[in-house]
Amino acid sequence: MCDVEHNTGSPSGEAAGQPSEAECPEIRSAADAVRLAKLELEKAQKLYDEVRQQAAEQIEKVRETTVGDLIDGTLEAVRKRPAVGLSLAALAGFFLGRLFRR
Numbered sequence: 001m002c003d004v005e006h007n008t009g010s011p012s013g014e015a016a017g018q019p020s021e022a023e024c025p026e027i028r029s030a031a032d033a034v035r036l037a038k039l040e041l042e043k044a045q046k047l048y049d050e051v052r053q054q055a056a057e058q059i060e061k062v063r064e065t066t067v068g069d070l071i072d073g074t075l076e077a078v079r080k081r082p083a084v085g086l087s088l089a090a091l092a093g094f095f096l097g098r099l100f101r102r
Contacts (some may be wrong), residue, residue: 078085
């Protein structure tokens with residue numbers, strides 16, 4: 001721990017008996033840790049704001065999508081890759097058959 005006896009007041013406005021950062025490595029390392037935590041918190045806040053904005057945009061896009069848009073998108077995807085569309089249809093048929101089997 002830092003020795004507080006030798007500091008009886010300083011012109012920098014510190015209270016009597018309080019060691020300065022320069023005199024005490026524990027205070028300096030704690031101050032550095034607080035500064036680093038502040039920077040990391042600011043980075044996290046920026047990232048959170050970006051993700052929140054992107055999520056809000058995606059939600060708005062989904063709300064504006066109609067059933068017709070979904071069907072059009074599906075048909076377009078099947079036209080581009082018919083093998084994938086056929087495979088997905090076969091899988092869906094298999095699972096529906098298993099679900100409704102007596």
